[in-house]
Amino acid sequence: MKQMPCGEALMKLLEGYGVDTVFGIPGDHTLDLYRGFVNRNIRHVLVRNEQGAGFMADGYARASGRPGVCTLITGPGVTNAATPLGQAYADSIPVLLISAANERQSLGKGWGCLHEVSDQRAVTAPLTAFSAMVSSPDEIPELIGQAFTVFASHRPRPVHISIPIDVLAMCVDGDWQPRTPPVRPAPAGSAVDAVVALLGEAQRPMLVVGGGAVDAGTSVRELAEWLDATVIASNAGKGVVPDDHPLSLGGSLMRDSVRDHLATADVVLSIGSELSETDSFVDHLPINGRLIRVDIDAAKFNDNYPADIGVLSDAGAAVTAILKGLRLQGADCGRSATAAELEVVRRAMVSELSSIEAQHKVLLDGLRPLLSADAIIMGDIAQLVYTGSTVMPVKFPRRWFYPAGFATLGCALPGAIGAKLAMPDAPVIALVGDGGFMFTVQELMTAIEMKLTIPIIIWNNNCLAMIRDGFNSRGIPPIGVNQLNPDFVK
Numbered sequence: 001m002k003q004m005p006c007g008e009a010l011m012k013l014l015e016g017y018g019v020d021t022v023f024g025i026p027g028d029h030t031l032d033l034y035r036g037f038v039n040r041n042i043r044h045v046l047v048r049n050e051q052g053a054g055f056m057a058d059g060y061a062r063a064s065g066r067p068g069v070c071t072l073i074t075g076p077g078v079t080n081a082a083t084p085l086g087q088a089y090a091d092s093i094p095v096l097l098i099s100a101a102n103e104r105q106s107l108g109k110g111w112g113c114l115h116e117v118s119d120q121r122a123v124t125a126p127l128t129a130f131s132a133m134v135s136s137p138d139e140i141p142e143l144i145g146q147a148f149t150v151f152a153s154h155r156p157r158p159v160h161i162s163i164p165i166d167v168l169a170m171c172v173d174g175d176w177q178p179r180t181p182p183v184r185p186a187p188a189g190s191a192v193d194a195v196v197a198l199l200g201e202a203q204r205p206m207l208v209v210g211g212g213a214v215d216a217g218t219s220v221r222e223l224a225e226w227l228d229a230t231v232i233a234s235n236a237g238k239g240v241v242p243d244d245h246p247l248s249l250g251g252s253l254m255r256d257s258v259r260d261h262l263a264t265a266d267v268v269l270s271i272g273s274e275l276s277e278t279d280s281f282v283d284h285l286p287i288n289g290r291l292i293r294v295d296i297d298a299a300k301f302n303d304n305y306p307a308d309i310g311v312l313s314d315a316g317a318a319v320t321a322i323l324k325g326l327r328l329q330g331a332d333c334g335r336s337a338t339a340a341e342l343e344v345v346r347r348a349m350v351s352e353l354s355s356i357e358a359q360h361k362v363l364l365d366g367l368r369p370l371l372s373a374d375a376i377i378m379g380d381i382a383q384l385v386y387t388g389s390t391v392m393p394v395k396f397p398r399r400w401f402y403p404a405g406f407a408t409l410g411c412a413l414p415g416a417i418g419a420k421l422a423m424p425d426a427p428v429i430a431l432v433g434d435g436g437f438m439f440t441v442q443e444l445m446t447a448i449e450m451k452l453t454i455p456i457i458i459w460n461n462n463c464l465a466m467i468r469d470g471f472n473s474r475g476i477p478p479i480g481v482n483q484l485n486p487d488f489v490k
Contacts, residue, residue, distance in 0.1 A: 011036020027073035054084025059418030075115030090405030211236025212272020380412030382433030410439025
């Protein structure tokens, strides 16, 4: 077998897993890793800050469904990437961070080595599905295989693998082969039978769909139509059922009228959603009926919203099985009044908009006809984007992104760059506030260097408006919110 440096063998292995793009900044501790880019069909994208690498990998994964990968240096490279790792963790996005680490003999000893962190694995452990420190080259194929297993068959949260610089430089057998990950779990027959029985008796069933359902849109829509059931999306589930479908209320859990409607359900079927606080910004959703939860994460069944029936399964497999069971029961529910009822709810949603939200709606209403249905809209943490979850119509999943969970300012521009590189034939735009834009403005140079066309729409308050409003609502004089901005257009 051909011997090659460990760093080169690793990049060859990633290519075998289908990785075609890696985001990063080379540094003294990753030079042996960069040997692997030579003669490989892997594109390296140079970012201007390691945080940008993490956000671009996140945007690549959100838009494509394929893992986003970044390679960064020891210490500050990892700490700069911790924020995008936290965002990917909150939103269940498959991101692989491969970083260098100091030589094995120095780890944890406090010798004052370059970029030293006493326990680098511990830095990212709370932000990842797992974080591992490699001790020998033989561990790398196993750890990479575990990472791609998480991405393919578990809740796809990020993974961080640290490789000491002396390991990266070792010569290894270069015949590392990718491992076949298991498929996602299918639902137990008994659980499906229980769900079918409960839905068959329901008088006012409703569906809440989240990011775990993005690949199950057709089945979810057919189930909603069979049940004549309202569909309400989380931020991550927006577009699973088209927002303009007669049974869809879009991503509107933040609206009082929608929550009032949800409160009348006698059965709520949650599909791939953690029913997060950041989807509604209320202490607890008014789920008064029986709750069915379909999720790939077993921890969701007895959390803040304990399930009457929990179905551990891939969303698509579960919904297909439930729909099949209902059809075997015979005729559909026979109801047909939900669409007319939802027209009333939609009018109430619009009437609830504040004056600033009404201004947002004017912009978004003007923007939507200019965009094709497959356009990818990458949102930052900005009031314009909050409003857009309700009022911006989206027809397909993976087309609207508002990472409300970790709520990281500055994610939109690098996320849009990653999305455009993943989906070059789709139009991509960024929606961002003036404060958030300044967090990662340097990544404009990456977009220019990669010759990407990404329109950026900045809602400019010359202020951190959400924080200003929080000061005002608490009777505190606003401090540190009225920043000086550049001339953005210039």
